[in-house]
Amino acid sequence: xxxxxxxxxxxxxxxxxxxxxxxxxxxxxxxxxxxxxxxxxxxxxxxxxxxxxxxxxxxxxxxxxxxxxxxxxxxxxxxxxxxxxxxxxxxxxxxxxxxxxxxxxxxxxxx
Amino acid sequence: xxxxxxxxxxxxxxxxxxxxxxxxxxxxxxxxxxxxxxxxxxxxxxxxxxxxxxxxxxxxxxxxxxxxxxxxxxxxxxxxxxxxxxxxxxxxxxxxxxxxxxxxxxxxxxxxx
Numbered sequence: 692x693x694x695x696x697x698x699x700x701x702x703x704x705x706x707x708x709x710x711x712x713x714x715x716x717x718x719x720x721x722x723x724x725x726x727x728x729x730x731x732x733x734x735x736x737x738x739x740x741x742x743x744x745x746x747x748x749x750x751x752x753x754x755x756x757x758x759x760x761x762x763x764x765x766x767x768x769x770x771x772x773x774x775x776x777x778x779x780x781x782x783x784x785x786x787x788x789x790x791x792x793x794x795x796x797x798x799x800x801x802x
Numbered sequence: 803x804x805x806x807x808x809x810x811x812x813x814x815x816x817x818x819x820x821x822x823x824x825x826x827x828x829x830x831x832x833x834x835x836x837x838x839x840x841x842x843x844x845x846x847x848x849x850x851x852x853x854x855x856x857x858x859x860x861x862x863x864x865x866x867x868x869x870x871x872x873x874x875x876x877x878x879x880x881x882x883x884x885x886x887x888x889x890x891x892x893x894x895x896x897x898x899x900x901x902x903x904x905x906x907x908x909x910x911x912x913x914x915x
Contacts, residue, residue, distance in 0.1 A: 722901050733890065733907040734845075749902070781844060785901050790835050793845040 694718070695794035697782055703800045710769040712797050714782030720792075722785045723765035725749075725757065727778040728796075734781065740765055772801045804829050804895050808906035815881050816914050823909045825874040825891035834874045835903065836865050837890045845890065849876075881913045 698713035714723065722741050726734040726749075736749030738757040746757050754776060758766045765784075769776055777800050783791040805828045815821050825834070832853055837845040849858045851867035851874060858865050862885065864877045874891055888910045892903040 724901075731907065734892075734905040736902065736904075739902065783845075787901070789901075790847040790850045791845075791901065791903065792847070793837075796844045 697794040712767040714765045716784040720784040724783040725767045726781045806906040812910045814912045823876040827893045831893040835892045839888045886913045
């Protein structure tokens with residue numbers, strides 16, 4: 692079975708803190724994604740990566756950056772967390788042109 | 803602007819009844835995905851529809867794709883409480899050539915005993 696894990700299920704951070712969310716997949720997938728999910732807005736793509744060290748902005752990249760140093764790991768970084776970044780963050784991975792496999796999600800609260 | 807619209811957004815139905823969730827999209831994609839999300843949980847892949855006329859069934863759920871009409875349906879037969887969840891459809895925003903999906907806002911299904 693494909694397994695996508697995320698470093699935390701719940702996280703509480705203060706405004707201005709630097710926040711790291713990590714995602715690891717064990718299936719040698721090329722593509723990895725970060726989404727945020729908010730009520731009434733569905734899932735919105737923040738960034739995706741199609742290979743090690745390769746990244747592309749999604750629909751809402753502002754305030755976020757990413758890092759992919761190894762194929763299995765894709766990190767989302769909030770350089771200076773703000774309250775409007777309180778959300779559920781979902782990581783996903785996929786082999787080429789196939790359905791995406793999602794991690795369990797990290798519910799981030801910024802106070 | 804690329805759009806994926808689901809309706810209804812909320813569906814309350816009784817056990818044993820049938821219903822259909824609709825997913826309309828504005829891009830010319832021949833690849834459509836359906837996902838299920840239980841409360842507080844992540845998304846689980848249900849169906850991948852890869853071509854016009856594709857139909858897939860799993861238990862009480864059946865999904866179909868009409869690429870000419872840019873429409874997919876998720877039909878629920880004889881609903882049971884265990885099907886209560888939020889259902890999302892998603893399409894590849896570049897017509898199936900990438901994995902950059904755009905998701906609908908979801909349909910919250912509540913099956914009442």
